[in-house]
Amino acid sequence: MNDKLTSLWQRLFGDSVRAFGVVSLIFLASLAIAPAKNFFSEWRHYQHGYLKMVRNRSDANTLQRHFQGGIQQVWLPELGVVDRCTSCHVGLKEASLTDVPTQPFRTHPAIPHKIEQFGCTVCHRGQGAATTLTEAHNSTLAWEQPILPAKYIESACGQCHRGSLPGTPQLNQGRNLLSRDGCVHCHTVKLPDGTIMKATDDPPSLSHIADKTSREWVYAWLKDPQAYASTSTMPNFKLSDDDARDMSAFLIANSTPLAGDTATLTAKASSDPAAGASLYGESFCASCHAVQNAAGNMVGGDVGPELTRVGSKVKPEWLQAWLRNPRTYDPGTAMPHYRLNDGQVATLSGFLLAKADSDLLANVHLEAATPEQITHGKRLVSDYGCASCHEIAGIKKPENFAPELSRIGSKPVTQLVFLPGMQHTLPDYIATKIKQPRSFGQGLKMPQYTFTPAQIDSLTTALLALNDRSNTLPASLAVGATPESDYQPAGKAGKLMTDLACFSCHRINGHGGDMAPDLTWEGSSVQREWLVQFFKNPGTLRPSLIRRMPRFNLTDGEVNELTDYIMTVYQNPVIDRESMPLSGYSQGQVELGKQLFYGKYSCQGCHIVDTKTDKGYIGPTLTHVGSRLSGAWVYQWMKNPQALRPGTAEPNRAMSDEDARALTAFLISQKGAAAKEVAKK
Amino acid sequence: MADSKDFTAGVDSNAKKSPRRIVFITRRTSAQVKAETEDQTQTFPEVLFRAAVAVMTLAVVLVWISLMFNAPLEGLADPSHTPNPAKAPWYFLGLQEMLHYFPPVVAGVMVPGLVVMALIVIPYFKVNIEAEGLFLKDRQKRLRIFYVVATALSVFLLLFKVYAALVPTLIMAAVMLVAAQSSPQSPSAFRRYLAARPLSYWVMTWFLFELVVLTAIGTFFRGPGWSWVLPWQG
């Protein structure tokens, strides 16, 4: 054996010429592996697989004709896109390939954009230039951003679309949460258009908190806000007992009384639950405030704080003063100034104070605060950045309290610290950071929020949209959001509207909430008589809504003031009241309109004209539309509803003038038994 | 050769002088070369083929390495994101490791400058690898000098907390101590070998040892913030 080996060695390497020959052959053979390796590349393998799969299909001919071999790429220099994904994902554009069970051959779901316009990685991330599976999809040394998990895909839309889109509910919700749950109080978010994201919540000022509540409640609240109100957006700072004690001591000691706030009880709180409930309902408090019912469900809106245990919180004197005029305590509050009389205040305060939870403060026993505790409490209040959200006398709102998030969606993974067992990806990091911020280390200040998993996904989606690409986008691609204007109505009526907090629910000239209809063209839209009646006794227009216009108990003077202002100022220049009078239509026209309503346009799908037969609950009820709207408005609305109210659900049916006129005639004739019926409801 | 001038045909036994190739032969003298004759091989083809075989063997190895391992390529250069740690190419990591301990002027300029200078002057200073063993002559005096130098160096490294360089220095010093205690007649081949090592050998070996250790530490044992990490701990 050994001899054999020796002789073989001699034969191959016996002299230098032989050795040269043999080594040359080995060298050439080794070199030849490189092109061979190239030939058996992954993308060729997938293209062969595609052709094999296609062969057995009925539409094989078409698919084969469409197929192009070799490396394919989408090259978009202005976007920095070189996407070769289509080298393996061959069938993306083949509509017939929806039934292919696995990638890479399935067709792409229908989207509003073309692959040639944006490529793939703009939305999906990953390394577009790569032609191997691992490099293209995974996070590698050369490319850190892996394919974006499908559940965050809406973040891609948010890179260009800065406003909300009907197709991206998750992104919209995430953006909403960012500003509504106070994230942007601490974290600066500079939007790509240069503006700073503003918070839409209104955390109360703590400068006069002793007027409103007790130190015990403050302590319990600081320890666990959700124990008081499960829907509270106040996060849990996981304070120790001592820290909560000192902070409550400081806040109460720091509070100064406000004139008119601690007014003595002018009316004894009434304890008539039925009357209270009825007033609570009539005032539509539930449009903004939620209360947890016996079954544990939240009933009511989320504009104002939850009232389930309000009786354990507020001092009766303060509550009454607040109900009488909330603007004394908080001039900027979203709460309207109801014109309640003493009796109503007594009834309502009694009803609310009864909503107490004796367990909440049962175990809270605080000694009188020492000066050391107060000093320590002040330091804690500054350290935790309480003043980022709340106004606190003597403490300035901290600047740059938390890291800026303007480009968080492009944060390099190498700069992140992960928890053990966590996936090392940016979306996982963001989601976990939102879910359990304190688990990332000792001494971190970010408090614990109570987001649902869906909300965390939404927030992550919205944050991922804040990335380098969204900031460096060619201007032509950016689709701006409609900016919130700072419109303020003028004069006496304007003051009245602020007092009634109209803008908490209504939007006018780009300013205000979205709970109730946009009133920008209200003057062109409605009839004056109806508006007067509506202010005095608001009924519902949309049966499917729980949130309704409350009754403010306005005086006739106030009603006139408001009505005059609305009817003269909120006019749409296109609408000419004279062109479509409220009467004088021929019976034929009305009849034609009726046929169109039930026939050609099937309006009864969403609207109700005849309460007995129609079942449409999506749009407003139209039984009295003839005594509510102006004819010109109805006509223009038929022609192009989006022009009057962008984003309305009413479809644009591209009606002819005749059809629109006939329908207007029909609708204007629907004057119903008007006011009486509404009042009953 | 009409000229009858005499030339001395010389044989010089000093091997360090330039090689003697040409002998002028006159009628009255004959060449006499006393140097040991050595087997020689023709460069063409034997040496050339051997060289080619060597180069191609290396090429085969490199080709296979290239087929199996991809050259590193990271993300696009981004001045705003500094990786932690930012490392120089491996052959400069010894230097970068030194920069961790000493001010840049020392570690980045003086040390490499001195090393290059030292390398250049080596042949001109009669640094003789075949000189006598360091401790064979003037043993006591040389030992004293050795103690002073070794202690000074160690204290210096200790002061700057350069443990990475201190450990190899101490190991070298220990080996040199063994060498000092060894005689050329020692029965152990290793002791005989150590005893015969001259100063230049020790200095160069110390340098090589430090170079290898510092480069290895810089390459494998340094993590974020140039902190000490173990290569197998991610």
Added chain:
Amino acid sequence: MAKTGMTKTMNQYFDDLRGTRVWRSIFRSGTGSSTLKRALAIQQNVFLHLFSTKVRTRMLSLSATWYLGTLTLGTFLILIATGIPLMFYYHPSAPQAYADTKDLQFVVSSGLFLRNLHRWSAHAMVFLVFAHMFKVFYRGAYRTPREFNWVIGVILLLMTLLLSYTGYLLPWDQLAYWAITVGSNIASAVPVVGEKIHFLLLGGNAVNANALLRFYVLHCMILPLTAMFFVAIHFWRIRKDGGLYSHASEPATQRANANPGVVANAKEAQ
């Protein structure tokens, strides 16, 4: 012995080839395998004449040199051979350079292989140059009359480091960028002129597109040509300084030294 027969035939073919008019017009040494002709084959070739016509047989053994110098030359040749095709695909501009590197990796046929081979050979060359230097030192092969060749060797060591260092930046990735930033910052530490040197090296105050272009020109033109120049001198000096080093410390002589008398003589000679 069929193999030998075949080799002989091949030798005959080779001899015939060397006898042709075309061959003889190209190579000056002519046919024949006599010692003279073999010597001429070296002497009469512009490249080979840098080498001696004969080498001490002892120096051919692996232990004598480990062929480290030869292997270093080998890596240099591989680097030239792979570097030129790489240049075809490369634009020295930021960030195009990075995109080109990506294209080499993913689109160019065997581009990844070319780049790998270039990269690994470059590392191998740096390593081999160091190894070569230490081997030469421990053999004492730097002594008279080879002092200057040692100095050229040190220059070549620096050239190799510079070649590798300038090439390191060219992919324009994070690794390259920061390695060069760290490395070039050391230059700033030079007293008085440090900042000037740093600026001159990078063509700016930081690593940027100017530095990339500068490093590209250095890496592909200036340094390789300079290195070739010094390599030629290095080889030529080996020949002129008495061939590959052979000295008393080498195995053959050491065996002779086992005789104490010879040692005495050698000492006397020194």
